[in-house]
Amino acid sequence: MIANKSQFFSQELRFLGFTFNEQGMSPNQDALEAITNIPPPKTLKASRRFIGKTSFYRVFFPKLPEVEKPFTDMLKKDVPFVWNKEYDAAMLEIKDMIKNVARLKLPDFNKEFLLYCDASQETFAAALIQCEDDGTMRPIAFFSRRNPERKHLLPSVELELRCIVEVMKKFRVWLLGGFTRIFTDHKLLKKLIEINTDRKLYYYINCLNEYTYTLEYLPGSKNIVADCLTRVNLRKVLYPATILIRNPPFDVKELKEIELKDEKEDTALTFNYKSLEEIVNSKIEEVEERSQRGESSSVKEKEEYKDNEITERKKK
DSSP states (O other): OOGGGOOOSOSEEEETTEEEETTEEEEOHHHHHHHHTOOOOSSHHHHHHHHHHHHTTGGGOTTHHHHTHHHHHHTSTTOOOOOOHHHHHHHHHHHHHHHTOOOBOOOOTTSOEEEEEEEOSSEEEEEEEEEOTTSOEEEEEEEEEEOTTTTSOOOHHHHHHHHHHHHHHHTHHHHTTSEEEEEESOTTHHHHHHTOOOGGGHHHHHHHTTSEEEEEEOOTTTOHHHHHHHOTTSOOOOSOEEEEESSOSSOHHHHHHHHHHHHHTTOSEEEEEOOHHHHHHHHHHHHHHHHHTTOOOOHHHHHHHHHHHHHHHHHO
16 A cells, blocks of 8 residues: 555545545546547547447436437448537537536435336336435436347337346446335336246246346336436427327216316316217208208117217127
8 A cells, every 4th residue: 555645534526537525426527528528429439439429427417328429320330420510419419418418426325226217129228226314315327238139129018128138247246135115117027927828938047047026017107217318309398298098998077187187187188078978969960961962861760879989888
């Protein structure tokens, strides 16, 4: 041990580009400023250097694979280097992410880990979280990478299982020996692991056997943490969407409750619905119009139609 290279009783430590203190871990500000000051690359080698610098801190950036996609596509074989506005926009977005980098909590091995995973055909993403004593959720690390088999369409359950295995491997030094609660929005995944009959999934299931974990179902509408990491390429909803339900499969009162609930949660969905009575009355009006045009119609026909229509709707 060399005395002049050692620090004792320090409240903050800077080591290998990271800063550690009682609040957690964060990248060195000097390193982040150096990345934000990098000019637009003029060669392929300079682009590769820029991606290498940002990837070194990828554990802090949950959406990095999708944002740097233009650069990774540029680095493919036989792709000519032509700098354009798409690369410019991607580079600016990466620099904005660096300016707003998150501070990560250091893992506490006396507490359980919470792992939120989600997979799409393009991206695998996850957030490793622990709760404070007051219930506050603090991120420990983020994981995200492009799906290596994105050219082949795979079942969503298989994608989710692969994503979980990759994340567990990534954070193996932390999760091994501890207890992890894994949240997934695939309800059948737990049953698939218990009674698997697909030989190609044995490898992934066997990889999970060395960990102590529980798999818990979390509906997709509540799995916000992971969903926002894998759907970053979707455009923001600028105008509310309208869904026209002509034959509601449930009671109109339930539909009104859903609409009110969505308004409270600021959901960009507006339901334009017609009640069963309105649908039946509109059909009767059509029968009356045909009658005025000389087509055969009667009161009995209208009553029979009304009774049949109500019976059919109740069956559905």
